[in-house]
Amino acid sequence: MPVSKNKPREIFKISHLSKIYRTGEVEVRAMNDVSLDMIEGEMTVLLGPSGSGKSTFLNIVGGLDQASSGTVFFKDMELTSFNERQLTRYRRDHVGFVFQFYNLIPSLTAWENVALVTEVSKNPMKAGDALAMVGLENRMTHFPAQLSGGEQQRVAIARAIAKRPEVLLCDEPTGALDSKTGIIVLDALTKVNEELGTTTAIITHNAGIQKIAHRVISFLDGKLSNCHENKSRIKPAEVVW
Ligand SMILES: Nc1ncnc2c1ncn2[C@@H]1O[C@H](COP(=O)(O)OP(=O)(O)O)[C@@H](O)[C@H]1O
Numbered sequence: 502m503p504v505s506k507n508k509p510r511e512i513f514k515i516s517h518l519s520k521i522y523r524t525g526e527v528e529v530r531a532m533n534d535v536s537l538d539m540i541e542g543e544m545t546v547l548l549g550p551s552g553s554g555k556s557t558f559l560n561i562v563g564g565l566d567q568a569s570s571g572t573v574f575f576k577d578m579e580l581t582s583f584n585e586r587q588l589t590r591y592r593r594d595h596v597g598f599v600f601q602f603y604n605l606i607p608s609l610t611a612w613e614n615v616a617l618v619t620e621v622s623k624n625p626m627k628a629g630d631a632l633a634m635v636g637l638e639n640r641m642t643h644f645p646a647q648l649s650g651g652e653q654q655r656v657a658i659a660r661a662i663a664k665r666p667e668v669l670l671c672d673e674p675t676g677a678l679d680s681k682t683g684i685i686v687l688d689a690l691t692k693v694n695e696e697l698g699t700t701t702a703i704i705t706h707n708a709g710i711q712k713i714a715h716r717v718i719s720f721l722d723g724k725l726s727n728c729h730e731n732k733s734r735i736k737p738a739e740v741v742w
Pocket residue numbers: 522523524529530531549550551552553554555556557558
């Protein structure tokens with residue numbers, strides 16, 4: 502029987518996830534027994550102080566790092582059983598990443614930075630369409646050095662979405678931006694979530710951002726401290742920074 506379009510579906514099912522980093526004799530328990538689901542098509546904000554395990558969580562869910570124990574399912578794929586090669590394929594086929602620093606190639610234009618990805622993807626958007634979606638239709642031939650921080654971050658978002666990933670994972674995407682440009686970047690992420698239906702997770706330690714999301718997950722000392730659904734959402738422009 503086909504799955505009803507109206508029924509929320511878990512895209513990630515995460516159970517008892519833990520991560521211990523070992524450096525020589527020293528052990529750091531970065532993530533401790535975290536269980537939660539993420540719903541397809543939703544935007545989730547991940548909150549928590551520095552060192553609370555947010556990046557560790559996102560990196561495991563995105564296949565950039567491996568858990569010490571527990572399970573992560575992406576749809577019917579158990580990521581926690583994957584080897585490096587399988588994780589690489591998972592990332593390539595399903596996940597877009599946006600980081601605090603934009604990591605654009607300085608010698609390539611905005612369009613070329615995005616086209617680099619579309620050339621190796623199965624069903625990509627046109628680079629120009631991805632840039633237009635984040636409001637950069639007039640900046641395509643600019644080099645990163647000719648763009649503001651917020652514009653560079655929007656190029657990075659266009660690059661991340663151009664392969665039409667099912668999941669977009671953003672680690673402190675506004676961390677290096679002032680409130681005005683940060684809001685424009687959040688607007689771009691909200692638009693992608695709404696128009697492409699991309700399941701989106703945004704890490705921030707700015708609690709003011711949380712109300713733009715469908716759901717909020719808070720971490721403290723490597724543990725889940727709160728998880729709730731927003732009854733009403735606000736637009737990025739209404740965020741009190
Ligand atoms: N590669 C690593 N090696 C050792 N410890 C790490 C590593 N990555 C993160 N940690 C530690 O794990 C804890 C959680 O880190 P992290 O997930 O980066 O937190 P957050 O993103 O919330 O700031 C911190 O104590 C951090 O120092």
